[in-house]
Amino acid sequence: MHDYRYVVIPLDKRDRELLLSVDVLPPEIEEVLTEIEGETALSELCLPLDLLDELVGCLVFAANHTDDRARQKQLDRLYGRLANQLDKEHALAEDGPIPGPLDQDPLMELFKMLGIPSPMEAATLLYADWDDPFGAVQLNEDLTEKELKRVGFLANTRILLAALEEADGVKATATGNLNRKFVGEMLDVFHVRSDYLDDVRRHNKVVNELDFFPLHVVNVVSQLAGLHRRVKGHFRITRKGREFLAEDKMGSLCALLFKTHFRKLNLAYLDRAPDLSAFQQGVAYSLYMVPRLLTDWHAAEDVAPLLVLGGVACAIQEETRIQDVLGWIVQTRLLRPLETFGLLEGRERKTRRRSYGITQYRKTDLFDRFLRFDLSVGVDPTQV
DSSP: OOOOEEEEEEHHHHHHHHHOOTHHHHHHHHHHHHTTTTTTEEEEEEEEEEHHHHHHHHHHHHHHTTHHHHHHHHEEEEEEHHHHHHHHHHHHHHHHSOOOOTTOHHHHHHHHHHOOOOOHHHHHTOOOOTTOOSEEEEEEEOOOTTTTOHHHHHHHHHHHHHHHHHTTSBBTTSSSBBBBHHHHHHHSOOOOOOHHHHHHHOOSSSSSSGSSHHHHHHHHHHHHTSSSSETHHHHHHHEHHHHSGGGGGHHHHHHHHHHHHIISSSGGGGGSSSOOOHHTTTHHHHHHHHHHHHSSOOEEEHHHHHHHHHHHHHHHHHHHOTHHHHHHHIIIIIHHHHTTTTEEEEEEEEEETSEEEEEEEOHHHHHHHHHHEEEEGGGOOGGG
């Protein structure tokens, strides 16, 4: 007896192209996919349960008969998603009547209404492989120079690498930092706020690398990314650094710097507060929430509780024992860095509660073009 219950499967363009490349695809499925092939937005594949079962088997066969590891990983990801959906449908059939449109999980509906990920979706973000182009956290490496022109961190990194290449190496200080002469040159060309630059010069008779913190962070992140290194007392650009200096690599360079900043750099270094490792471990969740909460101007302290997982907020409070510290941590380790990557914009506003200005942030158009999230991929067991 055939099971003709229909299952709706969300597919994007890459999913459809991957399925159409499977040689053993049933003709009924190939026909449906061909009809929606020209679509660019998210589409839906509607299949009887029997055909979904057959499609899952085809994906297993295709994954086991390819020598291309990247393709195998893509097939495995899609298989995992569809197999999970198939199992749920079978479980529903065993447990009782097939639920109708009104019989939704009330807890899932609450999460959806509040605009926050469910526990399983949060786990998908926490264990995401940022290097997987089909993973839960996806970075667009194809952005153009014009689209990235306001990304200060990218521009400053390119300035540093170009200067190291032109000088054929820059002498390091005894403590392993960039020398004062070179720092002075960077003061004149780095993209930083003029008022910050005035403060640096006013408070320092001579400016060392650590006095010019934007340069210091770029120097650290660039080395962590393998773009330059210190060799025999000199900072020198690497072969990788030269490759990423090319104009057609700007999108890839921006993605590399972003991943290095939020994954490899210890974010506690930005404010010299305790490590609070839970915050960095949950940063993918925070990034997911940013475009949902910062469509308009908000101060860090106003949105901080919603930008982190509840367990992360509790861990920070427990470890620091400082009241209202969460807003400061979110600002220094998330919002300010996102501003330097051009994904947020900031402005100073005075409030009745304070005699001094408070920084408010909101999302830029670049955020959604640069960062994409796919919570349907599920948790990769190898990352847990």
